[in-house]
Amino acid sequence: MALFPHILIVLVIALGTWTTIGLAVAPQNLPPTQRIAAAPVIGWAVHSSLALPLHMLLGMSRTAIMVQFAVSLLAAGVVFIRRIDRSDVSSVPPWTYAAAVFVALAPAIAVFPKPFADGVALASPIFDHSKVAIIDEIIRNGAIPNNPFFGSGGDRLSYYYLWHFSAAELAVLIGVSSWEADAGLSWFTAAGSLLLMMGLAVWMSGRAASAAIVLLLAMTASARPVLAYALGRPAYEWLLQEASGFGGWLFQSSWAPQHLMSASCAIVATILLTETSLRNRSGILLLGLIAAAAFECSVWIGGVTFALASAAAAAMLLPGMMPKRRIEFIAGVLCASLLTALISSPMLRDQYMAAVQRGGCFPFALQSFWVFGDTVPFRRPLDVPGFWLIHLVVELPAIYPIAVCVIVLMLGDRMPNHLPKPITAGLLSIVACGLVIAAFGVSTVGINNDLAWRAALPAAMIMIVFAAAGISDWVARPKRLGLATAALGLGLGTPEGFQIIRQNAFPNATESARAFAKTPEMWATVRRHAGPFERVANNPYFQRDLTPWPINIAWALMSDRRSCYAGLEFAIPFTRLNDQQRNAIDAQFKRVFEGRAEPADVNELADRYGCTVAVVAAADGAWISDPFATSSAYRLVEEERGAWRIYRFDRDAKAN
Known part of the structure; x- marks a missing residue:
């Protein structure tokens, strides 16, 4: 922090x-x-x-x-x-x-x-x-x-x-x-x-x-x-576009x-x-x-x-x-x-x-x-x-x-x-x-x-x-x-003006505020298993309620590692993908981390997007239906019981 x-x-x-x-x-x-x-x-x-x-x-x-x-x-x-x-x-x-x-x-x-x-x-x-x-x-x-x-x-x-x-x-x-x-x-x-x-x-x-x-x-x-x-709120909302x-x-x-x-x-x-x-x-x-x-x-x-x-x-x-x-x-x-x-x-x-x-x-x-x-x-x-x-x-x-x-x-x-x-x-x-x-x-x-x-x-x-x-x-x-x-x-x-200052200094805590306080340890562990130039896959919408629009702010602030796909809000300004490509990739990552992965999805994370390390958190749907646990492409390298699992891409295991 x-x-x-x-x-x-x-x-x-x-x-x-x-x-x-x-x-x-x-x-x-x-x-x-x-x-x-x-x-x-x-x-x-x-x-x-x-x-x-x-x-x-x-x-x-x-x-x-x-x-x-x-x-x-x-x-x-x-x-x-x-x-x-x-x-x-x-x-x-x-x-x-x-x-x-x-x-x-x-x-x-x-x-x-x-x-x-x-x-x-x-x-x-x-x-x-x-x-x-x-x-x-x-x-x-x-x-x-x-x-x-x-x-x-x-x-x-x-x-x-x-x-x-x-x-x-x-x-x-x-x-x-x-x-x-x-x-x-x-x-x-x-x-x-x-x-x-x-x-x-x-x-x-x-x-x-x-x-x-x-x-x-x-x-x-x-x-x-x-x-x-x-x-009055009704007349105001009728008259003007929202802020x-x-x-x-x-x-x-x-x-x-x-x-x-x-x-x-x-x-x-x-x-x-x-x-x-x-x-x-x-x-x-x-x-x-x-x-x-x-x-x-x-x-x-x-x-x-x-x-x-x-x-x-x-x-x-x-x-x-x-x-x-x-x-x-x-x-x-x-x-x-x-x-x-x-x-x-x-x-x-x-x-x-x-x-x-x-x-x-x-x-x-x-x-x-x-x-x-x-x-x-x-x-x-x-x-x-x-x-x-x-x-x-x-x-x-x-x-x-x-x-x-x-x-x-x-x-x-x-x-x-x-x-x-x-x-x-x-x-x-x-x-x-x-x-x-x-x-x-x-x-x-x-x-x-x-x-x-x-x-x-x-x-x-x-x-x-x-x-x-x-x-x-x-x-x-x-x-x-x-x-x-x-x-x-x-x-x-x-x-x-006072309202902006108050909200900057004293924001309301969301449901994920307590879980967010524990994520530095998870990201420190990720850095031990992912090199500086390797990419990490984790839920693009992890603790999404921490920000007004859904992004993985924990990854952005604390991971110190590249993401293979950080979510739609990042893909729009920071990639050269068109709308159709962005939406297809976003749907694919959502499937994986919601526990609804299709047979080819996990392999594509490694092959297409360079996901060397994958992180599954207890809040993810994939925690119960974990596609990385059943994949030959990834092996479990570390786990915090009831909190998170870290997998690493195993090229040799995939080849076999």
Whole structure:
């Protein structure tokens, strides 16, 4: 199980290392407030995007990682000492830095195990943190991971895994588990994004109070609970579609830290794109590395949203440039783009091959976001205006309405904005493109609309910045109407924010919570009988009630071994199988572990999917009707009476 002291060590080392690197490489023409606030994100992005190709060549040994970290820190320290200016003082109040780290614990704690009596409860976001299996795979196999979720033909993993690679680095460097590294890096990611927003809000408003307001706004969520109470549950369910994965900072940082890091990198890259850093080679290099990190953490944000937003920002900036400056800008952007493509080429190749093998379908399509309930008349035509007038207000009540007001006031010069106009244009392009993509884009890979959910995240972060800047101005003047609007938004968004935090910290225990507490011993035994590169077969739906959707979370968090088939929820995003193939394989594994195996099933587990070791638990239907016990292909190697049996494939016995 993950231990809090180990998670805290991961956080401290991550903050110390990547902040130092970020302070060394951040552009000097940024104000101190923004340089310091963006340092963790910049340092992580530069270090990780360079470390990944390096470790593709050197491997993931502890010695290689220690040397690489030591050289990076030493070089960063030397550069930082030479560049330090005692006049550089951040306008962000020092106490808010500590407050940001504390607030970042709210989403990160969702990853922590919650022990009680003789059991362990897990919060719902642990479902998406099942990608801990990717971290284990990188530690075992190196920076070019095979697919830990499915074994057929030794497919390489087709996923944007830079965030998980950096977690694997920390796990090897410190000697903690992959689960602990995931939790610590989630905490760091949330803190880094908060610091970035705080710095931007202070820079924009010129008021230190806006940093604290960022933290307050970040803790809010949807108005759905308040709306359901006010309208009554039947009317609420008739009016609106049920809640989806669309959400603000608190919700998305709990579930998908890799996308949150991509959003932070996209914001920093946009700032670099729109200010003057592209006039020198170091600025071009920095932009290329951070853009690559954004893509390698999230195709939806770094590969779609940022690409469109940066193109829109460039289109706004180019007409106002002098001809010579225009040529310099275009040349700098092209060079940075080539560097991004070069660094990201291994993942680009894998994503392309996965799309081809799935049938060559385009990864996203146009479709209006569904807002209204299925029984609302003319609901589909109404969805288009409903997204802007209802959905965004419901999902981001403390952010969207206030940010829209502030943006209108700033554009009309009725509210101060201390950001340079090019940077303001770049940030507005992120908001506009992110929300337009969310309104009309739908991803065709998988069953969830990840494109819309993730495209909205960088837009939501920038809207927090605008809203915080505006509220700080209304407090200082003061403006009663603005403050009343802010109070209403906070009142609507705070209840679900508290609910998310409570559920992250104090989840309800399921029926399997006590059994889950005993599984580490089982997986330790499995590791004794299965080599690091062998695949394990066990029930894909083992203790399925531990997560909102049925997956084998015990395998993902604690096995440290590849699965030959980890279940349908993993097969959809992480394999190149079409629907028919996935459903047939899923049905086959269900038959085996429910005790209804057909004659050829057990042999096929070994021959087709590489299942070297098989685990049958007492909760499986196969415990009573055990197909492995009667098979000539597998032999029993260890058993815990009344708990589990471990079998190993015996090639010689099968041949005889």
